Amino acid sequence: MGKRPPLVVLSSSDDDDGGGRCTGSRAPSARRTRTPAPPPPAAKQAPSSSRKKLRRGSSGGRGRRGASDPAPSGSLKAEFDMLSEDFTECLNDLGTSGSMHQTKELWVDKYRPHSLAELAVHKKKVEDVKKWLEEKLMAPKGTHGGWSLVLTGQAGVGKSATVKAIAAEIGADMCEWTTPVPTLWAEHMHASSGLQYVSKLEEFENFVEKIRKFSLLFPTTIGSQRKLIIALIDDIPVTSGNASLARLGKCLTSLIQSTQIPTVISLTHYHKSEANDTAMWNSEELESLLQRAGAHKIVFNPVTISSIKKILFRICKQESSSTTEELVHEIATSCGGDIRHAIMSLQYYCLNPRRLNSALATSATLLESTGFGALAQGQDCYSRSSSMPSPCGRDETLTLFHALGKFLHNKRESHGDVNIDLDSFPLKEKLRRNPLKMDVPEMILSQAHGKVRTVADFLHENALDFIDDDAVDDAWVVMSYLSEADCLLAGSPITSARWTVNESNESGSMSQLIAASVAARGVLFGNAHASLSRWHTIRSPKVWQIERTFRSTKDQILNERFDCSSTPGSRNFSEIVNDFRPFERWICPRSYMPRNVSVHHDVDGNNSEEDVIEDC
Amino acid sequence: MAASSSAAAPTDTYDIPWVEKYRPSRVADVVGNSDAVSRLEVIARDGNMPNLILSGPPGTGKTTSILALAHEMLGPSYREGVLELNASDDRGLDVVRNKIKMFAQKKVTLPPGRHKIVILDEADSMTTGAQQALRRTMEIYSNTTRFALACNTSSKIIEPIQSRCAIVRFSRLSDQEILGRLMVVVAAEKVPYVPEGLEAIIFTADGDMRQALNNLQATVSGFRFVNQENVFKVCDQPHPLHVKNMVKNVLDGKFDEACSGLKQLYDLGYSPTDIITTLFRVVKNYDMAEYLKLELLKETGFAHMRICDGVGSFLQLSGLLAKFAIVRETAKA
Numbered sequence: 001m002g003k004r005p006p007l008v009v010l011s012s013s014d015d016d017d018g019g020g021r022c023t024g025s026r027a028p029s030a031r032r033t034r035t036p037a038p039p040p041p042a043a044k045q046a047p048s049s050s051r052k053k054l055r056r057g058s059s060g061g062r063g064r065r066g067a068s069d070p071a072p073s074g075s076l077k078a079e080f081d082m083l084s085e086d087f088t089e090c091l092n093d094l095g096t097s098g099s100m101h102q103t104k105e106l107w108v109d110k111y112r113p114h115s116l117a118e119l120a121v122h123k124k125k126v127e128d129v130k131k132w133l134e135e136k137l138m139a140p141k142g143t144h145g146g147w148s149l150v151l152t153g154q155a156g157v158g159k160s161a162t163v164k165a166i167a168a169e170i171g172a173d174m175c176e177w178t179t180p181v182p183t184l185w186a187e188h189m190h191a192s193s194g195l196q197y198v199s200k201l202e203e204f205e206n207f208v209e210k211i212r213k214f215s216l217l218f219p220t221t222i223g224s225q226r227k228l229i230i231a232l233i234d235d236i237p238v239t240s241g242n243a244s245l246a247r248l249g250k251c252l253t254s255l256i257q258s259t260q261i262p263t264v265i266s267l268t269h270y271h272k273s274e275a276n277d278t279a280m281w282n283s284e285e286l287e288s289l290l291q292r293a294g295a296h297k298i299v300f301n302p303v304t305i306s307s308i309k310k311i312l313f314r315i316c317k318q319e320s321s322s323t324t325e326e327l328v329h330e331i332a333t334s335c336g337g338d339i340r341h342a343i344m345s346l347q348y349y350c351l352n353p354r355r356l357n358s359a360l361a362t363s364a365t366l367l368e369s370t371g372f373g374a375l376a377q378g379q380d381c382y383s384r385s386s387s388m389p390s391p392c393g394r395d396e397t398l399t400l401f402h403a404l405g406k407f408l409h410n411k412r413e414s415h416g417d418v419n420i421d422l423d424s425f426p427l428k429e430k431l432r433r434n435p436l437k438m439d440v441p442e443m444i445l446s447q448a449h450g451k452v453r454t455v456a457d458f459l460h461e462n463a464l465d466f467i468d469d470d471a472v473d474d475a476w477v478v479m480s481y482l483s484e485a486d487c488l489l490a491g492s493p494i495t496s497a498r499w500t501v502n503e504s505n506e507s508g509s510m511s512q513l514i515a516a517s518v519a520a521r522g523v524l525f526g527n528a529h530a531s532l533s534r535w536h537t538i539r540s541p542k543v544w545q546i547e548r549t550f551r552s553t554k555d556q557i558l559n560e561r562f563d564c565s566s567t568p569g570s571r572n573f574s575e576i577v578n579d580f581r582p583f584e585r586w587i588c589p590r591s592y593m594p595r596n597v598s599v600h601h602d603v604d605g606n607n608s609e610e611d612v613i614e615d616c
Numbered sequence: 617m618a619a620s621s622s623a624a625a626p627t628d629t630y631d632i633p634w635v636e637k638y639r640p641s642r643v644a645d646v647v648g649n650s651d652a653v654s655r656l657e658v659i660a661r662d663g664n665m666p667n668l669i670l671s672g673p674p675g676t677g678k679t680t681s682i683l684a685l686a687h688e689m690l691g692p693s694y695r696e697g698v699l700e701l702n703a704s705d706d707r708g709l710d711v712v713r714n715k716i717k718m719f720a721q722k723k724v725t726l727p728p729g730r731h732k733i734v735i736l737d738e739a740d741s742m743t744t745g746a747q748q749a750l751r752r753t754m755e756i757y758s759n760t761t762r763f764a765l766a767c768n769t770s771s772k773i774i775e776p777i778q779s780r781c782a783i784v785r786f787s788r789l790s791d792q793e794i795l796g797r798l799m800v801v802v803a804a805e806k807v808p809y810v811p812e813g814l815e816a817i818i819f820t821a822d823g824d825m826r827q828a829l830n831n832l833q834a835t836v837s838g839f840r841f842v843n844q845e846n847v848f849k850v851c852d853q854p855h856p857l858h859v860k861n862m863v864k865n866v867l868d869g870k871f872d873e874a875c876s877g878l879k880q881l882y883d884l885g886y887s888p889t890d891i892i893t894t895l896f897r898v899v900k901n902y903d904m905a906e907y908l909k910l911e912l913l914k915e916t917g918f919a920h921m922r923i924c925d926g927v928g929s930f931l932q933l934s935g936l937l938a939k940f941a942i943v944r945e946t947a948k949a
Contacts, residue, residue, distance in 0.1 A: 106666055106758050108780075156779035235752045268776050341779045347666045348782035351658040426949040431907040442900060451771075481910070488917040510893060511924070514917035517900070521910040 107347040108340055111315050113158075113165045120307040120339045121158045121300065128298050130166050136262040137172065137228050148256040148263040150290050153300030156338035159266040160234050162300075172228035175211070175261075201244055201251075204237045208255045211263070231263040236286070249289050256293040265290065302337020311339065312346050321350045403444045404458050404538055407520050408466045410527045411437040433525060441520040442513075452516040453548070456485050459523050461541035471529040481522020488515035490551075634833045635826050638801050639680055643688055646681045647797045647825065648789040656681055656784070660688040663729035667754060667763045669739070669778065671770035672786025675824030678766040679737055685764075686733050696724045702737035712749045720757035732761040739765035740772035747774045754780050788823030798828060805836070813842035820851045822897070854886045854894045863898055866940045867908070874937050879930075888928040892920050892936075911943040 113119045119126055132149055151159040167174050211231055237248065255263065267287055291297055309332045316323050327349055335342040412434040438444065445455065460482050467474050488511055557576055640646050643657045649672075659665045665685070670678040683700075690697040699719040705711070716734055724732055736742065742750075754763055754777070763781070767773060770783055798814055801807075817835070821828035831851055832842065839846040848855045858881060865874035881891055899912045919936040 105664075109758055155776040338779050341781075344666055344780065344782040348655065348668070348784070351655045351662075427905050427907065427947050428949045431905075431947050433906045436906075481914070484914055484918075488914075488921060510896060511917060511920055514896060514913055514920065518910065518914050518917060521906070521913065525906055525910050 106344070107315060107319075108343050111311075111318075111343065113161050114168060116165055116169055118311075119158060119162055119165055120303045120311050121162050122304070122307075125298065125300055126162055126166070129162055130170075132296060132298070133163075133166055133172075133230060133262055133264075134170060137170070137230075146294060146296070147259045147261065148265060148290070148293075148295040150287060150295045150297045151264060151266045151300060152287055152297065153268070154302060154336075154338065155268050156335075156340035156342075157300045157303055158339055159268075159300055160232065163230065163232055163264050163266070167230050170228065172230045175229055175231045176234065201237050201247060205247070205251050208251050211255065211259055211261070229261050231259070231261055233263065233265045236265070236267070249286070252286075252290060253293040256290060256295050265295065303339045304337070305332045308332040308335065308337070308339055308342050312342060315343065315346060316350070319350065323350055401538060404455070404462070406438050406444055407441070407459060407523050408462055408527075408538070410466070410524055413437055430528075433528070436524065441524065442517050445516050445520060452512045452519075453489060455516055456482065456489060456519045457541040457545065457548070458538065459519050460486075461543075462538050463523050463527070467527055468529040474526050474528050476526075477528075478523055478526035481526060482519055485515045485519035485522060488518060631837070633830070634801060634805070635829045638797075638804070638829065639683075640677075641684055641687060643681055643684045646677045646684065648677060648793040649786050652784045652786060653677075653681060656685050660685050663689055663727070663731070665689065665731060665733065665762045665764070667758070667781040668765070669770055669773060669781040669783045670764065670766045670786060671768065671783060673788055673823070674768060675821075675826035675828075676786040676789055677825065678786050682735055682764045682766060686735065689730055690726065690733070693724060693726055696722075697726055697730070697732045698735060699732070700735040700737065703741045712746045712753070716750065717753055720753060720761040731759075734761060734763045736763065736765045738767065740767035740769055744774055747777050751776045751780070789825055790823070791818050794818050794821060794823070794825055794828050797825060798832060801829065801832065802842075807832070807836050807842060808840070809842035810844075812844045813847055816844045816847040816856075817842070819856055819897075820847065820853060852890075854881050854884075854891050856894055856898055859891070859894050859898045860902065862937070863895070863902055863912075863940070866937055867904065867944055869941075869944070871937070871941050874941075875934060878933055878937060882930050882933065888923050888930070888933055891933060892916065892923055895936075896920065905947070907947055908943065911947070912940055915939045915943065 116126060116130070129149070129151070136147060151163070153159055164174060166172075236252075252265075267290075287297070309328055312328045312332060316328065323346070328346070331342050331345045331349065335345065413436075445452075463478050463482065464475060467478065643653060643660045646653045646656075652670075668682070670682060672678055686698045687694055699716065701711070701715075719732065719734060722732070726732070739747075750763075751774075765773065765777070765781065770778065770785075773781075795814060795818060798817065802809055802814070813835070817828055817831050820831050831847065835842050835847050835850045838850050844855070844857070858877060862874045862877040862881075865871070865877065878891075882888075896913075896916050899909070899916055902909070902912075904912075915936060919932055919939075922932055
């Protein structure tokens, strides 16, 4: 708490301006609503920002409570002067600068879809949602059940955006669940006399209660002209532990069963980063719970590359930024169907560093000033990495595919032994290889940002496709190297178990590095007769993942056995699996569930990268 | 030596770590990753920072550049406008819900186009629950508050957060880049050195600027002179040149000499783990035929595995050299 910087306090007289300062800097239209200034031409922003203002209005009232110390009036005057100065400056800025700097918003907010036509989501899905909503809005009140819709899909595919756009289109009001301002940290700290936090779960329960009551009252309040209201729940509270999860489940179930206004719940799928993270609710589990309660489900697929590209091009045009088609293509392909991330990346990559030549110049002079040509001659493998375009994209597996492609396609210089004679001693004919037409494998690996286990698994799964059909010898070599890499990765069971205790992280990472280079180099070396480059899809290694999951579960059980029982070694696996596990499941069904589901999920979601060997 | 002691005298009174002393305060001064840095520079000048995830190995300037960016963007209002949390601060669910959210709601007077910044250093150590709670906060307050997360692996950040951020990847610094910065520090501190000493520091740093500067300072404060022996004494690593000679001897067929080299190294008191770690790095960067490199790496890996299993004896290291020799023999035409 001591680190928390003091609040800048503005008294109520210029509170509005103060609010305008931090909020209004984003958009001129927000300023217009508060101060009598000539309206800048940004009418397009008006609906979105006014909506936001409403939301802020309610939360700001309580937020102000936190800033309760009155400021000395002397400094206030100065501050006000500064404010107005800034304000005029800002206005001038508005007049002069180009469209690029007109608003200081995130592009994601700025180019939020306002109509159905602007949505990047597949038309059919939009139609589905719209049909459902319209149907419900037209439906007579009083029917029970079937008033809720669950939208699922990975992050950034436009679940909430679709609902909002549809609501705007059919003129319905949105009733959103936004988490209220929490109990103040300081309040909690100082009033230690049992002042409870209102937990998010309780607040959510209250909200749900309100929706239900509200919807019951609703038909009587307004006469013939029915006002259209859609409730959107975007932010299901994070629960930990089984009790609160059960409460949340109960709460949601009762909501679904009794709500009488169309309620949309959006659930984001994501891969868990850690297998043993049982603290969080699991989206699949919640989803099935909601469905059992009778919610209609619509799954959103990742946005297609072409529609992402379309949107990105449109934004580029509106921002009048000169981005290459190549860049847009790369962003669109590498974002993995996540339109929000694509736009964020675009905003980042549209920052044009060419206008700032000084930086490049200084770094160039730095490079020149080194003057030690002889230094570290063997180690220049990293030196080119800075000049390469940094990969964009959210998920590392995408750049991983790039690296895999390089290893598998195995492009080499075609003309004979140019570099061989440079070597100190001659190699056997069949062990000679032409130099690689790529960077050092280690560097590619380091740029791929992938986990070694994943790389090895993918190579194992796909390597055979890329070897010529007749070259059985090559397949031998490749597979033998891959098996050795696998061996290196796993280590002996003793070491992998002991790493948790005393082995330093470094040695673990070193064996990982070696395994990665053996796997990559093994594939490169072994594949002497690469098959003609035709199109191969890279498959995800499901079989090996099942095996791996099996192994890791076994490890886990082993660990648990050591953890739980004071007499290790007295029981064997079959006893644990057959007797104790079912018993455990029987006494506390919940505690077992997530583990079970996560294992299943691991097999299911091919890209989730739990590397239990490393973790434990 | 005399020159060094006189020059170092004034700084001796307050010996702050050079890492801090020479931490760049402007984004433009951040070394390496020129593409990322130049974009951050644009942000520093224009404001309107998007939410960022800076990911990369340690010592590549993630924290430095984000701090410099915040200072440059917010200037005097840095203290009010920036909330910086790292792994040592409590960052559980409660903090995200309260501290970060309160900060996001706080009103601060900032220049136009600037936003408050929440810097979450070492964000990969945040729990999933905390990240999940952050998700919505990021969105709701995006018009006043922006987030910058620094982490080593971006895969530890949950997808909804990744989706809300632009990812800036930092890669290891090249030796030239580290050298350039070392030269600046060396000149400013008037450190006596020989080029080989700096080369040794760069080798030990392995693309990590923080490590490089720490090693440099340790060497200087320990021996007042930067040469190879001193650096490796301070860093307590087997001399890579020695190891390199060993490998070279094996590949040239001079097995006896290689073994005596190993014996020397072992007698100096280095543990087999130290030796094999250096050996791996030497082999990795050694210029040799593809097949040889592959086989040597493989054998090194297996030997490392055995040593990790507890069989860290001199015999294992000799055996490794013998295996190198066998590989060479089988490969030889």
